[in-house]
Amino acid sequence: MNTSVSTATRPAWHSSAIGGLLFGLACLGSDVALAAPVDRTLEIKLTVQGHQDWVNELQWSKATTRQSYEFSIPLRSNGRLEGANILEQDRDLRLAIKTEFLRRQGLERLKASGLDPDSPQLQQDISKSMQQEIFDCKGDSVCMAETHGKYASILAAALEPDNSALFEGEPRYRFFFGYDGCPTTIRAAHDTQVEGETGYGRKKDKIYPFALSMKGESTGSAEDLSTLCLSYTSVFDTKESKLFVENVDVPNARGTITRTEFGETSNRDDQELPVPGVVLEWVNATLREAPPSGQAQTKLPLYLPLDGNSTVLGQFTGEVDARLQWAWK
Incomplete structure (x- = not known):
């Protein structure tokens, strides 16, 4: 397919706590304006077209x-x-840079939080304050994500x-x-059609027509x-x-899944249709x-079922043609 760090010995709970909270980096942003804010938009277009065969006796x-x-x-x-890249390609260095970025942000937030940085029970004070703010979010996912990001730092x-x-590298x-x-903005469309025969019984020798349709569009x-x-x-x-x-999230289309098997047909609406x-x-x-704008194309093998059900036995063969365009504006 296309495409020297200073450390210190830490207790196991210490490293796992930081690792578990690093996911909040994307929600962290920067609440200390040191220069004029800069807005950009990442535009992505992805098309997928493929075919797949399945055989099991x-x-x-x-x-x-x-x-x-x-x-x-x-x-x-x-x-x-900044003089370092929080998305540095070397995994260990990237983690160290992210952690230092969180630490620097956290120093500002710690000063503004009212917490005593010299308290002998600082970790417990932070945990208690975070739990209260998460409770105050009343289940709002955006509020909870922002709170996790804040307390990660x-x-x-x-x-x-x-x-x-x-x-301390060159600011770039x-x-x-x-x-x-x-x-x-989101526009997603999905149309997968499967037809064949499936077996019933211990020997799978009682054959019935099988059909699966996954179709939908959503914004x-x-x-x-x-x-x-x-x-x-x-x-x-x-x-x-x-x-x-980091971690390109492609939004699934939502739609209807219709399955005909063993003489019965079922419909499920408003389902996520997998990429x-x-x-x-x-x-x-x-x-x-990558460059700020570009396009790429590839052909990839399809060894797993298109509906994402990896428990199905047998042999899957097929190919998908994927085309990607992106622009940084």
Whole structure:
């Protein structure tokens, strides 16, 4: 498919606590404006077209799929140029840079929180304060994500050693995050059709017609739009004009799944219709480090069923043609 760190000995609970909270980085942003904010929009278009055959003794099926996804994610930077890349390709170095970024943000938040940084029970004070704020969110997913991001940085400031030397490089990287209320757009369409025969009984020798249809179009609910925006973190290298994107989240289309098996037909509405896993892996590998705008195309094998049910036995063969376009505006 296409595409020296200072550390200190820490207790096991310490490392796992920080690791568990690093997911809040995308919700963290920067609440200390050190320069004029910079807004950009990441636009992505993905089309998927493929076919798949399945054989398991007397059982068989043939499938086709056509999928398209167009979405735009507004992202915001505080405008500051940093000397290190939080999406550095080396995994260990990336984790160290992220942790130091959280620690620096946390120092500011710790000062503003009213918590005593010299308290002998600082960790417990932070945990208690976080639990109260999460409770006050009353189940709101955006509020809870932002709260986790806030306290990830505060916890890093309280527990992590000073690793600020990591940021002493040439200021060239601008960090971009999703933000609450960003005007995200989604257009997703999915059409997968499967026909064949399946067997019933211990020997699977009683054969019945089988059909599966997964079809739908959607533009995303308010929660889908907000969640998609907040899930994105990007870095732009102003020196080499490179874009780094972490964990590309392709929004699933929603629609109806109709299954006919053993003489009975069932319908399920408003279901998420899956994107093939191999396609998601390829998209992530392509945009992990890329020019600010571009396109890519590949053909990928389909060894797993298109409905995502990995428990089905037998042999799956097929191929999907995936085409990707992106633009950083």
